[in-house]
Amino acid sequence: MHIAAKSQHDTTADTIIDAASEVFADKGYEGARVDELARAAGVNKATLYYQIGDKEAVYHAVITRVLARTADEVCAAVAEVDECEEKIRRFINIFARNAGNMRYAAPIMLREVASGGRNLPESAIAEMGRLLGALGEALREGERSGLFRPVNEFMVHMMIVGSLMLYSANEPIRRRNAERHPEIYNEQHFISNEEAGEQVTDLVLAAIANNKQ
Amino acid sequence: MHIAAKSQHDTTADTIIDAASEVFADKGYEGARVDELARAAGVNKATLYYQIGDKEAVYHAVITRVLARTADEVCAAVAEVDECEEKIRRFINIFARNAGNMRYAAPIMLREVASGGRNLPESAIAEMGRLLGALGEALREGERSGLFRPVNEFMVHMMIVGSLMLYSANEPIRRRNAERHPEIYNEQHFISNEEAGEQVTDLVLAAIANNKQ
DNA sequence: ACACAATTCAACCAAACGGTTAAACCAATT
DNA sequence: AATTGGTTTAACCGTTTGGTTGAATTGTGT
Known part of the structure; x- marks a missing residue:
């Protein structure tokens, strides 16, 4: 039996949260730029909005994790x-x-x-x-x-x-x-x-x- | 003999640093807006630049004090x-x-x-x-x-x-x-x-x- | 009162910012 | 191969941001 592979959604979201953890730790909420978060995660900015949401949503995801x-x-x-x-x-x-x-x-x-x-x-x-x-x-x-x-x-x-x-x-x-x-x-x-x-x-x-x- | 009154320069600068101390404490460096610093000090933004300098200069003045x-x-x-x-x-x-x-x-x-x-x-x-x-x-x-x-x-x-x-x-x-x-x-x-x-x-x-x- | 220097102002500016959109792309199913 | 749903993209957008400018105002000395 084959277990369903992790969806792209989860993988990309995790990648974003990983990268955002570093950027927010380094720059803080206000100091971090959404462009920078996206770049650090290796995705386009709109992907970040699609996967997680706005800047605040990303921050909440990071801090919760x-x-x-x-x-x-x-x-x-x-x-x-x-x-x-x-x-x-x-x-x-x-x-x-x-x-x-x-x-x-x-x-x-x-x-x-x-x-x-x-x-x-x-x-x-x-x-x-x-x-x-x-x-x-x-x-x-x-x-x-x-x-x-x-x-x-x-x-x-x-x-x-x-x-x-x-x-x-x-x-x-x-x-x-x-x-x-x-x-x-x-x-x-x-x-x-x-x-x-x-x-x-x-x-x-x-x-x-x-x-x- | 009359001792010269404190110059306007020192008074306005102090007022700015007082106000900026509160704003920077509340919002941090990146979170604080120069407009806000000026408003909190009751001065025009350009006055703040004249009296102390750019945002970083204000921050340095605050943190040093x-x-x-x-x-x-x-x-x-x-x-x-x-x-x-x-x-x-x-x-x-x-x-x-x-x-x-x-x-x-x-x-x-x-x-x-x-x-x-x-x-x-x-x-x-x-x-x-x-x-x-x-x-x-x-x-x-x-x-x-x-x-x-x-x-x-x-x-x-x-x-x-x-x-x-x-x-x-x-x-x-x-x-x-x-x-x-x-x-x-x-x-x-x-x-x-x-x-x-x-x-x-x-x-x-x-x-x-x-x-x- | 006048002249000059210091100080403050309103308006302005280019770049940066967080967020959006329609199209393109990809993967899975029939 | 076509369809459908999910995902990503490049380009775009209105607002905000830190900083600047020339004029107006205020302060000081004679």
Whole structure:
């Protein structure tokens, strides 16, 4: 039995969303040009309108996918382990690696936050809820077992996500600044993403540790 | 003797930079229209070009001022106290309050970071160095006195700045999301900025505490 | 009051922008 | 081969955009 091949529609649409993910991550919503999105996808502009819709529709498709993949990756990594500290390590690691999908998610979300979520579609909200849920679950479990002290889950989430998205996204700034101002920058500004994840893991676990145990 | 009054040039330029700070914070560089900048400042567009220059020049003037003021505020607050923990409290408080100048600095810098610092002028770099210096000094002092353990200063900076800028900037998102998805959000997502600052202070001080003391 | 410099203005401009249209092309079915 | 539906295209379009210009207005000094 032969399974029906994927329609051209899905393939072209995916190609467009792939390309648009890069362009929106690089330029932001207003900075990205529809012509550019089409060129990056290797299609004619009208194809893009046919396949997905107007500029906003493309953006929504991108951001929904980017957040869904982020949540998928995070939840999968966290679900692989049982121990709450390890869950937090896994959570942090996805953000720290800044690989694949996360390379788009960080700049896109930083801009979205800066604009008060103006261009965030309804479909993205549930995905954000999944992220919050993954970390929250691990923190509550750690508290129940006496390993962690009671903390504001959301602030811990902000600390992890904020620090790592900012660290990865500002690499070009650091590199540029270090050339002009070597007196300000040293090796601690240029640790690997992996090492940054370990530093954040260390700091966060120390922050939430229940020392009264 | 009569001191010469401030020239019209300085007053109009300041008015433009004030207004532009708001518009750029709200819309970002590409999203802000020059017409809009002029309207917000209550001047004719050509006046804006005469007083400051093209769109990029206005942006540079804004970001340089916003960062200088941020660094001024932070350094002044930190310099008022001698004790290293209190310095960190003061540092965090400036970001947490999200008042005045910081309301512009957070969204502007989040976007700038998302774009790899593409529109960051040379003049802004020294100001960023001042910020890094203020926190770094306090951390090193705490380490010398045995109160803090050795940590990556830059990562701690990322944690503080990242969490608080993200928290304040994403308030509209939280509010909107909570209306549609009350099952995801609870009171810990809506603590005051002051309380958020206290939470971050608590977490950061716990993270860097030297428990071997 | 006058002259000159500084500042602001309304109107204008070419290019860029997001979006549209009818025709051409392609694939599948009969 | 013809038909039909799906997909893509080149060319086009009205509006918006950042920037410019010469005239008008305002400020300053004598």
